[in-house]
Amino acid sequence: MPLALWKKNLYVCWFGAFATAAGMSQIVPFLPLYIAKLGIHDTAEIERWAGLVFGATFFVSALVSPLWGTLADKYGRKPMLLRAGLGMSIVIFLMAFVQNVYQLFALRLIMGTVAGFIPASIILVATQTPRSHSGWALGVLSTGGVSGSLIGPLVGGALSEYIGMRMVFIDTSVFLFCAFLASLIFIREKFVPPVKKGPSFHEVWGILPHAGLFLAMIITTFMVQLANMSIQPIITVYVKILTPNASHIEMISGIVVASAGIASVIAAPMLGKLSDRIGPRRVLLFALIFTGIVFIPQAFVTDPWQLTALRFLLGLATAGILPSINTIVKQMAPENITGRLFGYNQSAQFLGTLGGSLLGSHIAAAFGIKYVFFSTSSLLFVNAAWVVLSTLLAKRKRKENWAKPGL
DSSP states (O other), X not given: OOOOHHHHHHHHHHHHHHHHHHHHHHHXXXXXXXXXXXXXXXXXXXXXXXXXXXXXXXXHHHHHHHHHHHHXXXXXXXXXXXXXXXXXHHHHHHHTTOOSHHXXXXXHHHHHHHOOHHHHHHHHHHHHSOGGGHHHHHHHHHHHHHHHHHHHHHHHHHHHHHHOXXXXXXXXXXXXXXXXXXXXXXXOOOOOOOSSOOOOHHHHHHHOTTHXXXXXXXXXXXXXXXXXXXXXXXXXXXXXXXXXXXXXXXXXXXXXXXXXXXXXXXXXXXHHHHHHHHOHHHHHHHHHHHHHHHHGGGXXXXXXXXXXXXXXXXXXXXXXXXXXXXXXXXXXXXXXXXXXXXXXXXXXXXXXXXXXXXXXXXXXXXXXHHHHHHHHHHHHHHHHHHHHHHHHHHHHHHHHHHHSTTO
16 A cells, blocks of 8 residues: 555655754754864853854744745745755855854854754644644654754764764754755645735734634743753753762763653654544643653752653653644644744744753752752643643633524
């Protein structure tokens, strides 16, 4: 039996997401070292530039994501994959030849304007997949990005040591060019261009059947990414506090970080199938509550292996959050504005990544690392309550519309 078109597209997008995440995660952990090689030697200056160079891409991406989403609605989702894959490949190739940190910063800004292969993959898979399989498909797609993020730092570290950091950028560029070629050759999209001009920003909110629920999804995406990124940059510091005399801090920290990713790869397809059966809102709610609970004991661990076990449980829970949100957005989105709605949601994710990396380090510096876990858990519980309220309001509105004459 021939493979359905939507499954072919899913597997190609999975490969593209894997290649993109593996490529990008090869270079991000080593940006401070690259900045030092570009002539910045003061530690405080390296840290400041590392924050600027890292954050520049996410900030610009947050601004332009709705634009790319709108263009996806107008011209199709495949062109957005090609634009992102080729654009990112060229920009990262140029990063291998920069001579100072200002050139690197400028290219990271440009990177933010062309980036977005994984968001474009999400839009294409969401719009091409039958509703009965959308949760599973989006769950499977998420494992591509997570798997790439796990492998990328290992490959980047080895290449950096043996062939030099500049060659890592070239290698990353090759990864992204492979994602571009795979999309160009194998992706087949059934896209019908819209006859009418798309609605304005204000008209979009009037078209949405449940604007309040969509807003709750945007906030949830922001909060979850904020929670993840508030912890991620300080894991190594926390491991060092737990084992001050250990001789392999970097390796232990890598295991701790990887445990959550491995759990997500295992759980995401299963939770996606579950959301197809019982509904993505239930999976999302339980995942948010469980994630909030698991964050708390991480503040009380006494050794890194306890932390590793809890991070694994965390990965099992978070695996169901973003795919469930994407499924909900897909279900509520009218066809002519699907890309734009996903663009808004992706902006929230980029802002959460940027905000979380800043928030976690500031809370840790002001109050201690334990309070990062407490504050993150509190935000997730509040967010879960808001999701419940938004869902109840959406159900009430739907009942009221059904009760109106002629509806």
